[in-house]
Structures are given as C-alpha cells and as structure tokens.
Amino acid sequence: MNVGVANTKESSKVSNKPIALDDEVKISPIKEKMKLNGMRLALLVVILVVWELISGNLVDKFWISKPSDIFHALYTWFISGELLFHIGITAQEMFIGFFIGAIGGALLGFLLGRWDFAAKLLDPFIMALYSLPKVALAPLFILWFGIGIEMKIVFAAVIVFYLVFFNTYAGVKNVDQDLLDNIRLMGASERQILLKVTIPSALNWVFVGLKMSVPYALIGAVVGEITASNRGVGFLISYSAGQFDTAGTFAAILILMVMAVLLNFVLGLLEKHFLRWKQTNSN
C-alpha cells in the first residue's frame, strides 16, 4: 500500500537531482547577460564620444550641449548641495502624493467593489473626472494650494488615486466566484471570506495599480514643478532652460531619468517579494 506513496516521494527526490543540469542552464544566460551589458556600455560610450565630438564642430553647443559640460553641471550642483536638495523635494512630493493617492484609491476601490449600488450611482461622475486630462487641473491646484510643495503632492495624489482606484475596483470585482463558493461551503463568515479570499485576490490587482502609478507620481510631481515652483527637479529643468543653460537642462533630465530607473528597480524587487507565489509560475 505504501508503494505508491513511496514512489511519489522518490519522484520528488529525482526532480531535485538534476541540479547540476540546472546550473549549466543558468551559467550560459549569465555569460550572455554580461556580454549584452558589455555591448550596451560600449554603445553608450560611443554615443557619448560622438556627442562630445560633434558638439561645437558640426552642431552648435547651444542646442545639444556636451557630455563633459553636463557632468560638470551635475558636479557643481552636487558640490553646492543643490542636487540633493532638489531631488529630496521631488522625492518628498512624489512619495507623499503617492501614499495619499494610493490609500485613497485602494479604499474607495474596495468600498465601491463591495457596494454595487454606490458603484452604479457614481460611475458616470468617476468616468467624467477620469477622462479629464489631469494636467488641466494644475492651474486650479495652484489657485487652491499656491506654488508650494502641497500643490505637487495633491497633483501626484490625484493621478495615483485614479490608477489605484480602478485596479482595486477591478480586483474586487474579479474575485473568482468558484473560490468564494468554495470557502462559503466550508462555513466561512463574511469577514473570513473577505480576509482569506477577497483581499488576497484583489491585492494582486492592487499591486499592479501601485506599480503602474509610481512613475505617474513622479510625473505628477515634476509636471507640477515645471508649471510653477522654485524647487525640485522639475524646477531645475525649467529654470535651466529658461536661462538658456542647455547643459543644466540635460543634467536635470538625466537626474530625472536616474530617479525613474531606480524607482522601477525597487518596485521590481518589492513585487518579487510580495507576489512570490506568482513569480514561481513564470520560472
């Protein structure tokens, strides 16, 4: 009788054995990746060198600046402490805006997902506000909140709110009915159903919304700063451009780019951590 069970145990061991094979498979992708990254670096260097060479010779430096000037601008800002100051401001606006928007969006999405009548009632209003390009709200927010940090926070929060709201709503609506039936049959209370099925299932969607909205929070903060402000990376961009300082403009854009890339990287790590059960699927 135990023969079969022993068999399945053994098969689990067998599947653990070909580790050597796994390693082999893994080594070549790493090599490949290093090669690829090497080529990317080379490409970057070529671009920078060409840029450096044509600037001032083929094209006027005024239009395209020059890598060495850009790095010099960055260096000056770094030494004077401006660099960290402006990055700090933008990051602060972005994160506070993100949290307010995300919490609000998740709460309302969850509420409307569970409360059909309210969802139906509010649907046209929500859609109307959603279709409105959010940039159009910037002047209004300046009127309400001035040109300080509050306006950017609200602006970022509004953008994030919508993304998280829609995803949460969809997540709650899309909980697998069979899973709900299944846990109900086991005698679960409404509270247990919520905690053990609805929320974990919706969380998957909420996370997609959060992930999507982090870059938008950055966009919100920066657009707010470009529109009206005296600090932040967005301000650096518009100020430098206003001074016809091409190197400074490029430098500020570069800072923004690095911030966005770092954010995406951190998000990727967080997702790997929280949605571990999902990751295993793709392996």
Added chain:
Amino acid sequence: MIQFTNVSKRFSRDGQSFLAAQNINLDIKQGEFITVIGPSGCGKSTVLNMCAGLMKPNGGEIYYRGKQVEKINTQVGYMTQKDNLLPWRTVKANIEIGLEIQGKGAKERERESSKFIEMVGLKGFEKHYPQELSGGMRKRVSLAKILAYNPETLLMDEPFGALDAQLRLILQDKLLEIWKNTKKTIIFVTHDLEEAITLGDRVAVFSKRPGTIKAIYDVDLPRPRDTFNVRYTDEFKTIQTRLWDALKEEFIEEGNVG
C-alpha cells in the same frame, strides 16, 4: 439523509433553454457511500452543485437532514472537478484553510494537515504553491483539504480522475478507511465503472442529457473491500457486466447521434 424529489435543472443560453437534469429521485441514507456514473455532460456535476446549494433546482426539492436546501449547504464538503485552490497559499496553507475557518489552533491545524499531506503522498511539497504542482498533485491537495476539515458529508466530483491507476487504488483504499472510521455520507461521481463498484454501496447510473437516474444498483460485495483485488472476484464481474449493459446503451445512442 439526503433526498432528491423530482429535481430538474434547466439552463438557458442565447434565449434557448435546455434541461441538464430531469426528474432526479434519490434517497441517500446517512453513512451511505453512493457512487454516480454516467456519460460526460449528463448533469452529474449539476446535481452535486444543487446538493451543495450552489444552484437552485428549477423543479422539485432537495432535502438535507429533512431541511430543504435553499442556500449554501455548509454541512457538505464539496470537492469539485476544478481544484479551487488559493494560488497565493502554499499546499499546507490551502489544506489548513477549513480548519482556520473553524477556529482551530495552529497545533491542531499542523497535526491534521501533515496527516493528510502524508496520506495523499505530498510530503516534501508543503511549501509549494499550486502553480508549481501537476494537475494530479493539485487534485490530491484538494482531497486533503476537504478531508482535513472533516465535514459530515462529502460530495466528490471525479476526485481521482487525474491520477495514475496505482495511486488511484491507494487513495480509494484510504478513502474507504476514512469512511469506515468517520461514518461519513459520500456521494462520489466517477467515470470509471470499476471504481464505482469498488467503492459504492450503491451505484446510480445516469442517462445521457437530459440526465436522469436510469437505474440504481446495489453492490452487495462484502466489506471491508480490498480495492486492489476485489475486481478479480466473480461477484464483482457479475455486477460489472450488469452495469456495463445499462451504461453501454447511453454511449451507443450518443454515438449514433454524433
């Protein structure tokens, strides 16, 4: 304990409606092991769904312990054809969910889940997620899950369908043992005639759609039955021949239509 009286179920699609089950009459005694067999699409799962209170019959009534089933019937544990595991829970956490709902402590949950994980031969896979398992393994997790929280009645929809013949015999044996010890009532749907006879006190044969119970056969093989060898006895073969004759017609007619 469970009574179906003139139960019928109608589904509609694109404005047309058709009967999935009609005139089901069945009386199941407490502690009985009844197996259900019939061609695919004849309404077996539909009947189980109605018994669990997930669907309402369009005609007739279903009684559970004398009370009409009108909402979800939490007295029954239902192992559906689909495995319905929670993808974000590990094997162990999936198996323990029924015990969590009952408010059992961590120690007891641990004890029960490891017992049933062992039983279905999934030791070493406790920390795996459902996506990392094969179809047959997921079925075994569902089996362990439904057994672990110990409902008084089990509805099982082809629980062993995805398993190899060897493992199927082992699990049949374990199920019979659990049934003997716990005196549960079991309705067990299968496509395998030998399985239906090996396990059941009675076998209900469904006709093809619209499904109705064509005949109910008593299986008077002595218990405890040896799931590995009972099929080689003469009594078994007699029953098998009789049942096959009844079942065959349903497939032949279907073949002619198709």
